[in-house]
Amino acid sequence: MSTALGPYAAFIVAAYLAALVIVAALVAWIMLDQRYLMRLIEDMEMRGMGRRSRRGEKKP
Amino acid sequence: MSLIDLANPSRFSELAARLLPWLIAVTLLAFAIGGISAYLAPDDYQQGATVKIMFIHVPAAWLGIFAWVLMSVAALGTLVWRHPLADVAAKAAAPIGAAFTLMCLLTGSLWGRPMWGTYWVWDARLTSVLILFLMYLGVIALWRTIEDPTHAARAAAVLTLVGLINIPIIKFSVDWWNTLHQGASVLRLSGSTIHVSILVPLLAMLVAFTLLFFTLHLAAMRNEILRRRLRTMMMIQAQAAA
Numbered sequence: 001m002s003t004a005l006g007p008y009a010a011f012i013v014a015a016y017l018a019a020l021v022i023v024a025a026l027v028a029w030i031m032l033d034q035r036y037l038m039r040l041i042e043d044m045e046m047r048g049m050g051r052r053s054r055r056g057e058k059k060p
Numbered sequence: 061m062s063l064i065d066l067a068n069p070s071r072f073s074e075l076a077a078r079l080l081p082w083l084i085a086v087t088l089l090a091f092a093i094g095g096i097s098a099y100l101a102p103d104d105y106q107q108g109a110t111v112k113i114m115f116i117h118v119p120a121a122w123l124g125i126f127a128w129v130l131m132s133v134a135a136l137g138t139l140v141w142r143h144p145l146a147d148v149a150a151k152a153a154a155p156i157g158a159a160f161t162l163m164c165l166l167t168g169s170l171w172g173r174p175m176w177g178t179y180w181v182w183d184a185r186l187t188s189v190l191i192l193f194l195m196y197l198g199v200i201a202l203w204r205t206i207e208d209p210t211h212a213a214r215a216a217a218v219l220t221l222v223g224l225i226n227i228p229i230i231k232f233s234v235d236w237w238n239t240l241h242q243g244a245s246v247l248r249l250s251g252s253t254i255h256v257s258i259l260v261p262l263l264a265m266l267v268a269f270t271l272l273f274f275t276l277h278l279a280a281m282r283n284e285i286l287r288r289r290l291r292t293m294m295m296i297q298a299q300a301a302a
Binding site for chain 1: 103108109110112113116117120155156159160162163166167170171173174272276279280282283286287289290293294296297
């Protein structure tokens with residue numbers, strides 16, 4: 001394989017692809033984890049299980 | 061907001077939510093600048109275009125090491141001050157540090173094949189970085205093994221501080237032993253040995269990757285605070301049901 005990147009273009013492209021996949025996996029993991037946790041917390045709050053600090057708050 | 065307020069996980073979450081959009085924007089801008097300068101960088105007179113792998117390999121190596129140092133500082137926060145936010149910072153950093161160390165190993169391997177004629181060699185630099193990766197996996201496993209986050213944090217903090225010994229070994233391995241891996245060329249007391257036309261894009265990518273790390277770490281810390289909040293709610297629910 002010989003392109004503008006020279007005879008080792010496949011190695012260069014593979015390295016950048018590997019980096020891209022790893023960063024994409026990290027971003028996806030963090031976003032999906034946040035969505036999952038928020039859903040569970042909202043579900044708990046809907047069932048009346050609020051945060052301790054909020055349960056202790058005085059209503060105006 | 062005073063510094064002591066940031067030590068409160070809820071206040072920290074609020075601040076993280078405000079900071080994250082800005083951090084994401086600055087990170088994307090830094091990658092645009094770094095990416096263009098890396099693309100436009102000239103080929104190396106010996107390595108040809110494969111020098112472009114350096115623009116991701118070196119930042120990945122830097123962040124793999126940096127994340128462990130950050131975890132070690134957080135480990136002190138856990139063991140000395142017993143601060144819950146220190147536990148959160150350490151736990152959130154471990155998978156990100158592991159990912160960047162894996163990136164360093166993979167890109168280094170793909171750089172090594174055309175330059176050295178082999179994907180892997182058991183020299184001191186490569187082996188010590190592989191050990192760093194395995195230690196990350198060990199810390200992540202430890203966090204997952206112990207259910208109580210406070211106990212898990214202390215055990216992980218001790219393991220992190222023990223593992224800190226590997227960081228100077230990684231840094232100086234190329235000086236202490238004969239390695240196939242090249243010696244230090246960026247961080248040297250006598251100055252960098254890299255030509256400015258390649259050093260500038262490398263530094264731009266280092267800044268971009270470091271910003272990416274802080275963005276991911278802040279988001280992961282916010283998730284960890286949510287996880288602890290959820291755990292508390294579930295425990296209250298279990299107590300109420302009992």
